[in-house]
Amino acid sequence: MTRHHLEIRIIPRPGLLDPEGKAIHHALDSLGYESVRNVRVGKAIYVDLEAPSSEEAIAEAEAMCRGLLANPVTEDFEIGMASPAAEPGETS
Amino acid sequence: MRLAVVTFPGSNCDYDVYQAIKSVGGVPEFIWHRDAALDSVDAVVLPGGFSYGDYLRAGAIARMSPIMEQVVTFAAGGGPVLGICNGFQILCEAGLLPGALTRNDTLKFESKDVWVRVENADTTFSRDYGQGQALRMPIAHAEGNYYADEETLDSLESGGQVVFRYCDPSGHDGEGWNPNGSARSIAGIRNEAGNVLGMMPHPERAVEEVLGSVDGLGVFTSLLRQLSPAAA
């Protein structure tokens, strides 16, 4: 078993109104970043887990997303390998 | 009539719902979320609050609670289930109601009195109201912006599943009266079978004149009348 550091990105589904993204887009506009075309706000969840291989780690994370981490009505998810977590240790 | 009020870690309207049920002659009973026993109750209320701090998504963690399996079973057997505010969010997360409650379009917590129109007065939770009646109740939430895809919304409308809709004080649709950006100004929906209702406004906070409104009483009296038609 090895320890895998996963980054799970939760993203609002296309077409879903994202008021926070809209507000940030507006703020960027007013700062002069006129090239901005679209802003979406999601969140990233960093999970450290033990698994025999990275494929199996990702498969487990996918199950977590379907079961809890993402709401299928409003959110999509992507899973990637992260660089080792910034904070070592264990959450309790 | 025994009505279970489920307390999750972080529920904070459980006490208010308890008092509201008592005030209309029901017998409320707190059920701790880990005490999975709904055998002998007649209805279940999931109260408002911030179960698990609303961390991850409002209601997402609470619906993993041991009690929720029981609630799903109870609802499947036709038992009445009422979810208010965070309770509505939990019901959506648990799949007992369609759609999802997303962040208010104002990007702020919204706490104020709103008006909702009774869109369907022929339900377990609204039969003591008149069709089209305008009700005044408080809202207090940051994630009450109801979302579902167009197809789902159409089927909610055609099936009479939209029970409460935000409106102006006269009961009409109006610009500026939807407090959170909800699709089609939806404030409360029921499931297809009709025994599960979720709503964002707080009827339990509008049950006494001294609190400013008694318009919420009907939700509780309707439910009690449904449970014991003879007594009401």
Add this chain to the structure above:
Amino acid sequence: MSESSESNSVGGIGAATAPQPRPGDPPITPELVQDHGLSPEEYDRVRDVLGREPTFTELGIFSAMWSEHCGYKNSKRLLRLLPTEAPWVIQGPGENAGVIDLGDGLALAFKIESHNHPSAVEPYQGAATGVGGILRDVFTMGARPIAILDSLRFGDLDSGRVRYLFDGVVRGIGDYGNCVGIPNIGGEVQFDRGYEDNPIVNPMCLGLMKVDELIKGEAAGVGNTLMAVGARTGRDGIHGATFASEELSEDTEASRPQVQVGDPFTEKLLLEASLELIRSGHIVGIQDMGAAGLTSTASEMAGRSGTGVEIDTLAVPVREPDMTPYEILLSESQERMLVVAKVGHEADVRAILEKWELEAAEVGKVTDDGTFRVLEGDRVVAEIPALPLTEGCPTYEREGVEAEDVQALRKMDLSPYEELEGSPADVFIRLLESPNIASKRWIYQQYDTTVRTGTVLGPGGDAGVIRIRGTTKAVAATTDCNGRYVYLEPRTGAMIAVAEAARNLVCVGALPTAVTNNLNFGSPLKSHIYYQFREAVLGMAEACKLFETPVTGGNVSFYNETDGKAIYPTPVIGMVGILDDVDKLTRHAFQSVGDAIVLLGDNTNELGGSEYLYVIHDLVAGPPPEVDLLGERRLQHAVLAAIQKGLVKSAHDVSEGGLACALAECALGDGEALLGVEVTLDDPLPTAALFFGEAQGRVIVSCHSKNAEKLQQLARDHGVPSRVIGTVTEAASGFVMHAKSADMKVDLNSMKALFFDTISNIMDAGGRE
């Protein structure tokens, strides 16, 4: 400077069991002592107490306990002048919160506290953790929190930085209180450049309990077990921010978060678990680990009960590896409590905590040797006599001299501003849209005000009111202080703060009962600031004595300064009152067309410190309005009597913006049912003072026209000047004021838009910089 240290009897103990330095401890140098905020004389006192040199860990402990925050060293002597006793006071100053008797076997715990400095650094978390702390102060008395208020001060909203602070503070207070589920029922906010870099964030909490459920922060019962409950201990908020990080531990600065992060979810669990614990009978004492963390909590609990405590830092659950005893003792991680469990009941305590998904760890025990002893496993790392540690902090009385520039401002000739430039309506509108006058709806619509179904009057009125279920009673609360008045003349300003708080309470029908105060000032080491502080305390003491509103606790926040510039002195008064009959609750809004509008009190030619001068002439000058405390007392009695007799339909205090703005608030109400006003004033006064002056001792009431004479008779009987000044009219008739020198008529709908939308227009459209 005359600096005399008070002689406290401190007993040193022998050095026989002296703890040895830990490997890695820095040597105790004069610089290190200075970095810990201790003067050479104070350090000498430390050595006297110990009978030897302190270890590094002990130095940290003394530094925290003898800090201004814990030791009140520059305020304690003056604070003794405040009245603290009355037959209805169950718990005065010195505990986590004050407690008063409500009758019917019930008691009210209440307290205000500052989180100014953390909020200036990180407004959201600073304000949120402020709410968390004040909630814990109340529920650790055994009381269930029933209401929050917040007293806030910011710079002017035209600054992007100020808007950022304001937005963050409001969201922080809202998110925390909303999540725990405690209604916010009021407070106040003032915007003035005097607070530009130093916002004031003073949350206040009220809690309800049965009298016999009162519990104190005491470590009683030798052999009983100390248990740390709630969140784990991390490195947040360790006071020694001035140190290079290497001296504390091997970790880098980056790994040591300074900002304390609030977790309202854990707080809610801690609240429920604590109340269950207190009622279970398994514990004898409980206290929040607040400022100076485990150190102050454990030593204060020992100090209060005259026992000793022994703590093993290795037993304290930590969030980060390799924490030193120094760090564990001084951490200010949030949502933690120290509980004294009856010996043998530890498992019962743990079971209650586990139900609420919280941790409880046995970290020490109560001893009989009067010593605060800290172990790290087998090693003794600190051993200090508890009482000299908690009570032996040197206290100072300093020389106070008023600043000359303030004297000059106060003596400024205001006569050039007595006549209005432009029409009265133009000035009126500019005042209505001043964020200081305009509705604070943008704030309180972000706060849950109705949870717990007790709120019978929420924010936006003269005071917040919570009914007490199962009785006919209600409690009312308000916070007040106009820092401009205090700045211009501290003693008068502080009296006005007390008088206004009392007026606000009587306007809703509540009898003013007790006070908690939050004294926000600059550095007391400066003589002009110490002058402000002394004068303000004297004014407050006089007013509180006369009004029979004892001070049951509070907080002192010094050093509210940036680049040597202090805030306005702001002694915030949090006052609570009791309504015996909630049905007598009175609101500020006019009720019906045709009602008589009656002014209680006199108009004067006073403009000093007014909102009018600030908004129209960009001035903070002149003397604050005079305050006649006996006259205020008569007014309070008259208003209460009129309300109890059912003579009045509305009552509203006249304050910032004067008579015109107060009448506007009565006409606009909560914005749903506007009513018109037609008022005629025959005072021979300049228009500015008559319409916008802030003379004290005035209340606007409305009554059915047939009751006007009875009301005036009642006022005469109380020795209060009164006169009918006008009539409530249809909204369509507008807002009309006639005076000898001027007339104005303003459309109510345009007033409504200005009054209710000003702050949201600034905040929601302006964006941040």
